[in-house]
Amino acid sequence: MINQAYRLIAPKQIRADFVDLKMDDENIIVRPTYLSICAADQRYYTGSRGRVIMKQKLPMALIHESVGEVVYDPKGEYKVGTNVVMIPNTPMEKDDIIKENYLRSSQFRASGFDGFMQNVVSMRRDLIIPFKMEPRVAVLLELTSVVMNAVENFKKISNERKNVIGIWGNGNLGFISALVLKKTYPDTKIIVFGVEEHKMAYFSFVDDTYLINNIPSDLKVDHAFECVGGRGSEAAINQIIDYIQPQGTISLMGVSETPVGINTRMVLEKGLTLLGNSRSNYDDFKKSVELMETYPDVCEYLSTIISEEVVVQSIKDMHKAFEDDLNNDFKTVMKWDI
Ligand SMILES: NC(=O)C1=CN([C@@H]2O[C@H](COP(=O)(O)OP(=O)(O)OC[C@H]3O[C@@H](n4cnc5c(N)ncnc54)[C@H](OP(=O)(O)O)[C@@H]3O)[C@@H](O)[C@H]2O)C=CC1
Ligand SMILES: O=C(CO)[C@H](O)[C@H](O)COP(=O)(O)O
Ligand SMILES: [Zn+2]
Structure with a gap:
């Protein structure tokens, strides 16, 4: 045919x-x-x-x-x-x-x-x-399954202290990561970091949002998800390294066209884990279908x-x-x- x-x-x-x-x-x-x-x-x-x-x-x-x-x-x-x-x-x-x-x-x-x-x-x-x-x-569902893959990896690798998780990037991937993490860890404080203030209004289900040039100096996150990619990756990853607690996990998800300069000295000193995440498989899709079918609010938020x-x-x-x-x-x- x-x-x-x-x-x-x-x-x-x-x-x-x-x-x-x-x-x-x-x-x-x-x-x-x-x-x-x-x-x-x-x-x-x-x-x-x-x-x-x-x-x-x-x-x-x-x-x-x-x-x-x-x-x-x-x-x-x-x-x-x-x-x-x-x-x-x-x-x-x-x-x-x-x-x-x-x-x-x-x-x-x-x-x-x-x-x-x-x-x-x-x-x-x-x-x-x-x-x-x-x-x-x-x-x-595909983008949700990508987040599912990252969250499943994160569950396996990260330490158990999950009081605060920071998400850098307030675009599509940041939004879905915040949503899946909030459903997975309802007692964890989810904070989103971004550039454009008007886009923060969409993140009504998270605990806090900050513009990246206005983060309180004493704020700390136990773990972080980088959902920026492109030219913003470098600044985002290095800012995460500054704000993350020792032995935290940084889940990297943004795609960059060029190599990214990372403050490896502080990665070493803080004993951080950098976790690469890309794409998804059948199980991640299956779990995403279950999540969206089980929680109508997830579909409602996604539609926004x-x-x-x-x-x-x-x-x-x-x-x-x-x-x-x-x-x-x-x-x-x-x-x-x-
Ligand atoms: N790993 C994987 O399998 C996948 C990776 N990706 C990748 O993830 C990245 C993000 O995708 P997507 O969410 O769709 O893109 P978006 O452009 O929607 O999101 C990126 C967001 O990051 C914001 N941003 C820029 N610089 C910073 C910074 N320094 N700190 C915090 N936030 C910042 C941008 O702000 P502004 O509004 O000003 O642009 C934008 O809101 C891309 O590189 C994409 O290719 C996507 C899907 C799957
Ligand atoms: O979006 C993605 C998955 O949903 C990945 O970022 C995408 O697969 C990257 O592909 P390429 O190497 O062709 O840029
Ligand atoms: Zn994609």
Whole structure:
């Protein structure tokens, strides 16, 4: 069967390509209904990954955050119309120790092979999960699963003193990290640190918020999550090192294009643990579906960070979504109607 993939071929240029659709018993055909734009997609769309990476990875359909409806299951396990979330990380081998999202052999959609900007997607049976919630909000499951992966790692590594957790970054990732941490540790004081005051109003469920140039000098956090990335990473990580208690854990989540200069002297002196977190696997998605289905308030809060919904019926609409996203405070969601 022939499918269409909407591939980025150069910065800000999308082309509709005819592609073969893989069809066998282990693949289920899913029609995307909602897609949301991640900072990683924007780095490709705008060309900020640099020429070498762009040359290696393009042409490629963007977007690794998507939910859809089953249109065909050769085994009949899923009814036509079932809402499912699609998992972008695609493991190629099993490993008893290393999680799939860290295996170098795993492939990740929209980072080397086609993402979800397609008419329909052929998904491996082990990479879809059915859900019962509003698809428009469920599209935030991928970002929630990334946070779930980080929180699960944090549980294993961090010391038990969790009176105060600081989150640097008051964007999408900071918001979802704060939400998941508040649900996981209801008695812990969650403090968010950011730059733009007006964005702090969204964080009504946390205990405190501070602008980074106005933090009380005696404030201390037991652990911290860095959700900044890019050019702000360095300042954020070094500020965390200043405010964190000895033997705290810093969960790093922001992606940077260039190496980041870190005050390693104080990392040593304070005995800090820096924990890298990237992407997520099936279990993280499963736990995220359970979290969102169990706590309706989580879905309600998540819906508040959808800054804009763009109905996509043409390539022009795709460009509108990406262009608008550059000016939106939080998430831009595409209602896929193509
Ligand atoms: N590890 C993973 O698997 C994943 C990583 N990411 C990465 O996480 C990063 C954040 O993504 P996302 O939340 O969507 O992006 P956002 O731009 O929405 O959030 C970043 C936030 O950090 C704020 N900020 C900038 N500098 C500082 C600082 N020094 N201290 C505190 N806050 C600061 C920004 O402020 P302002 O409003 O002024 O811009 C912004 O609100 C990106 O690099 C993204 O690629 C995303 C998804 C998954
Ligand atoms: O957003 C992410 C996961 O949700 C990651 O940041 C993304 O996978 C990074 O990919 P790339 O290396 O292509 O920038
Ligand atoms: Zn992402």
